[in-house]
Amino acid sequence: MSASEKKEAFNPVPEVQPLIGRTLFNETHEAFRETARRFFEREVAPNHSRYEEQGHVDRDLWNKAGEAGLLLTAIPEEYGGLGGDRIVSAVIMEEQARVGASAVGFSLHSDIVAPYIFNFGTEEQKQNYLPRMASGELVGAIAMTEPGTGSDLQGIKTRAEDKGDHWLLNGSKIFITNGYLCDIVIVAAKTGNSGQGSADTSLFIVEAGLDGFTKGTPLKKIGMKGQDTCELFFSDVKLPKDAILGAPGTGFGMLMKELAWERLLIAILAQGAAEFAFEHTLDYAKNRQAFGRPIASFQVQRHKLAQLASEVSLGRVYTDECLRAEVEGRLSPAGAASAKCWVSEMCSRVIDQCVQIHGGYGFMWEYPVARAFVDNRVHQIYGGTNDIMRELIARSL
Numbered sequence: 001m002s003a004s005e006k007k008e009a010f011n012p013v014p015e016v017q018p019l020i021g022r023t024l025f026n027e028t029h030e031a032f033r034e035t036a037r038r039f040f041e042r043e044v045a046p047n048h049s050r051y052e053e054q055g056h057v058d059r060d061l062w063n064k065a066g067e068a069g070l071l072l073t074a075i076p077e078e079y080g081g082l083g084g085d086r087i088v089s090a091v092i093m094e095e096q097a098r099v100g101a102s103a104v105g106f107s108l109h110s111d112i113v114a115p116y117i118f119n120f121g122t123e124e125q126k127q128n129y130l131p132r133m134a135s136g137e138l139v140g141a142i143a144m145t146e147p148g149t150g151s152d153l154q155g156i157k158t159r160a161e162d163k164g165d166h167w168l169l170n171g172s173k174i175f176i177t178n179g180y181l182c183d184i185v186i187v188a189a190k191t192g193n194s195g196q197g198s199a200d201t202s203l204f205i206v207e208a209g210l211d212g213f214t215k216g217t218p219l220k221k222i223g224m225k226g227q228d229t230c231e232l233f234f235s236d237v238k239l240p241k242d243a244i245l246g247a248p249g250t251g252f253g254m255l256m257k258e259l260a261w262e263r264l265l266i267a268i269l270a271q272g273a274a275e276f277a278f279e280h281t282l283d284y285a286k287n288r289q290a291f292g293r294p295i296a297s298f299q300v301q302r303h304k305l306a307q308l309a310s311e312v313s314l315g316r317v318y319t320d321e322c323l324r325a326e327v328e329g330r331l332s333p334a335g336a337a338s339a340k341c342w343v344s345e346m347c348s349r350v351i352d353q354c355v356q357i358h359g360g361y362g363f364m365w366e367y368p369v370a371r372a373f374v375d376n377r378v379h380q381i382y383g384g385t386n387d388i389m390r391e392l393i394a395r396s397l
C-alpha cells in the first residue's frame with residue numbers, strides 16, 4: 001500500500017482509554033468538549049494542510065472560533081468571555097491536539113494574552129480589547145523575544161521613550177506566535193535607565209496599523225508550519241500614553257505572575273500531542289501486516305507499545321494533577337516548570353518511537369506521526385527552554 005493510499009492525516013482514530021481514569025471533568029466540561037471537537041473536526045482539520053502551505057490559518061477562522069465560543073473562555077462574561085475555569089481552556093487544547101492542529105494559536109490568544117489585559121489593564125483597556133478578542137475581531141500576540149535575546153529577558157533592547165504626550169517605541173521582536181495575523185500585541189520594552197532589566201521593563205498594548213509598526217512574513221519553521229510565527233519591527237512608533245499596561249517599570253513582575261499557568265499550558269499541549277501520536281500508532285500497529293501478522297502481535301512491538309502507554313499515562317496523571325492544582329490556586333512555579341520540562345521531553349521520546357513503529361510511512365509528511373514529530377519538538381524550547389526550567393526547579397530544592 002502506498003503512502004498516499006494510506007493517507008490518514010487529521011482523521012482522529014478511536015480514542016485509547018488511558019491506563020488510569022481521569023476525574024477532572026464535570027458535565028459542563030464534557031458538553032464543552034463536544035462543541036470544541038465539532039469545531040476542530042469541521043473547521044480546522046479539513047483545512048490544515050492548506051494552512052501549512054500558506055504559513056498561517058485563514059483570518060476568518062478566528063471569527064468562526066469566536067462565534068463558536070471557543071475564545072477567551074476563562075475571561076468573565078462582562079468582558080465577552082465565557083467565565084469558565086482553566087479546565088475549559090485545557091479541553092480546547094486537548095481537542096486541538098486530538099486532530100494534530102498545530103497551526104492554531106487560540107491558547108496563546110485566550111489564555112496568555114487576554115489574561116494580561118484582564119489582570120493588569122485599566123477598565124478602559126479591558127472594555128476596549130477583551131470583547132473584540134472574544135469575538136475574534138482582534139487577534140492577540142505577545143512579543144518578548146528579540147533576535148539578540150530570548151532566555152535572558154532582562155537583556156531586551158526594544159525601548160519606549162516617554163515623550164510627554166506619547167511613548168516612542170523602537171526595536172524588533174522575533175518568533176512571535178500569531179504575529180502575522182495579530183491586531184494587537186503586548187510588547188515588552190525598556191522604559192527605565194536603572195540598568196536593572198527587571199526594574200526597567202514595561203509592557204505596552206500595541207495596535208497593528210500604527211505608523212512604523214511592520215510585520216515580517218511568516219517564518220519558515222521545521223514544524224508547526226501552519227502557525228504564523230513572525231518578526232515584528234517598531235521604528236519610531238508613536239504610542240498613546242494609555243497604551244502602557246500597568247505602571248512603568250512593572251512589566252517584569254507582570255510577566256512572572258502568570259508563568260506557572262503558561263508553562264502548564266505547554267505541558268497540556270505536549271501531553272495531548274503524545275496521546276495523539278500514540279493513538280495513531282496503536283491503530284497502525286494493529287492493522288499493518290508483516291510476515292503474515294499484524295506488527296502489534298510481535299512481542300518487541302507489543303512491549304514497546306506497553307512502554308509508550310505507560311509513559312503517556314504518567315504524563316497524563318501529572319498534567320491533570322497540575323491542572324487541578326492550578327484551578328485550586330496552588331500550582332507552584334517549580335511544579336509547572338517540571339510539568340513543562342518532563343512532559344515535553346516525554347512527548348518527543350514517545351513520538352520518536354511512534355515514527356519508528358510506522359516504518360517508512362512514519363517518515364512521510366501525510367502521516368500524522370511524521371507531522372507530530374516536527375510539530376512538537378518546540379515544546380522543549382519556547383515558554384522558557386527546558387534548561388531554564390531545570391534551573392527553576394533546582395532553585396526550589
Ligand SMILES: Cc1cc2nc3c(=O)[nH]c(=O)nc-3n(C[C@H](O)[C@H](O)[C@H](O)COP(=O)(O)OP(=O)(O)OC[C@H]3O[C@@H](n4cnc5c(N)ncnc54)[C@H](O)[C@@H]3O)c2cc1C
Pocket residue numbers: 142143144145148149150151152174175176177178221224229378381382383384385386387388391
Ligand atoms: C515556534 C516558536 C514560537 C515562539 N513564540 C513566541 C512568542 O509568541 N513570543 C515570544 O516572545 N517568544 C516566542 N518564542 C521564542 C522562545 O520563547 C525563545 O526561542 C526561547 O525562550 C529561547 O530563546 P532563544 O531562542 O533566544 O535561545 P537562547 O536564549 O539563545 O538559548 C540558546 C540555548 O542556550 C541555553 N541557555 C540559555 N541560557 C541558559 C542558562 N542560563 N543556563 C543554561 N542554558 C542556557 C538554552 O536553554 C538554549 O538551549 C517562540 C519560539 C518558537 C520557536
